[in-house]
Amino acid sequence: MTSVQGARARARIEITAAIKDEARAQLAAEGAAKLSLRAVAREVGMVSSALYRYFPSRDDLLTALIIDAYDAVGAAAEQALADSRAATAPDDHLARWTAVCRAVRAWAVAHPHEYALIYGSPVPGYSAPQDTIGPASRVALVLIGILGEALAAEGVAPPPVPAALRPEAERIAAEFARDLPPAHDLPPALAVAMVAAWSQLFGLVSFEVFGQFNRVVEDRETFFATAADRLGREIGLLARS
Template sequence: MAATRSTGRRERLRAETTAEIKLTALDLMRSGGPDAITLRAIAREMGMTANAIYGYFATRDDLVTALIADVYTALADAVDTAWADSARRAPAERITAWAHAFRDWALTNPEGFRLIYGDPVPGYQAPAGGPAPDAARRVCVGIAALADAARAGTEPAPDESGFTWDDFDPGLLHKVRPAFPDLPPAGVALALRIWGHLHGLITLEVYGHLRAQTFAPDKLFRSELDQLVRTLNLGR
């Protein structure tokens, strides 16, 4: 029994230290950019020896991979929850709910957003398949779901011409087509167009580029969403 308690305590302390290492890495990125994420700098901030921190992450790249996986999964969880919670709503409302969930997450986790969508960590080599393949698939499928909902709620049906499967990366199609086998090539293009509308303003806001232009970035984002819904001929 004592051995079990001791093992459980060690596992708990290891989990707590691992979480602190990750938080410290994001704090360093906040103050010094992606260059600041080094195991030695983290050890110094936490009062650990360099050798001790290597017992948690063998390399800086292992830590970055774990960080990306964590934040990407958190984003996927946030937008998936918004999508599921709006299941009984009209397509326009579901798209709006997903978009607001994405923006809210990005503003709450700006360093995480920058890590997965913005600043590359110099010299970082991602593992084969990417650092967070499941979360990336979930977000891609979520974006395709926006397009699928838009097509279902649009009258008349949107133009389906002009795009072929050859216009898209096979990796993207491998994620999207099994989830939405009836989505045509133009539907994938629509998903990317919707993504561009949402991602553009959020990126400007996270990086602070709107501060000198507007005191109401939330109003600007809502206006962009309203315009997007109108462009898609979706009812509110």
């Protein structure tokens, strides 16, 4: 009994993976807007109606791909942080920040279509469900975690906040405190600076992945590494003492 159920479950997992793989291939070839359940079904050798046993709708398939992509960058960021712990001095928070940034960029360059799916233009007619929020925040959580550690070790000096931005800064800090584990609490100045750095980091990545650096930047790895380092310093992370 259990073996049959186990085999069924295994088959279901395999077929689900095959469907998603084919969908990812179509993402690369035609873009998210043209992702079609029928074409995916044809390619995996199923009839379109059979696909609905795995994904109730085209949007659900899209959601699965989006969650997978967010999880993949998130995992890359988390892995980079874990790896860099061994390679950096405990007080070198800036080095870990840049290591995570570089990992995000490396993943994006290696998976441009999945990157476009999550950080590019919204897919027309698709609105992301709540399920994507968790995976979507993994990268930010890693960065916030680094800042939290630096804060505890007095390794960060957040920049001053203009008076006009003060309410927004406090709102964002309160939001973090509400959604995140207490270890990730940040003072308002650091919380806003973090959000700004976060979006600027992805600005660098998007310009490279989307081709805006063509004919402009050649040594993109060095360019990015320098910019990420400056972003970390800008947020207040102190260089290694």
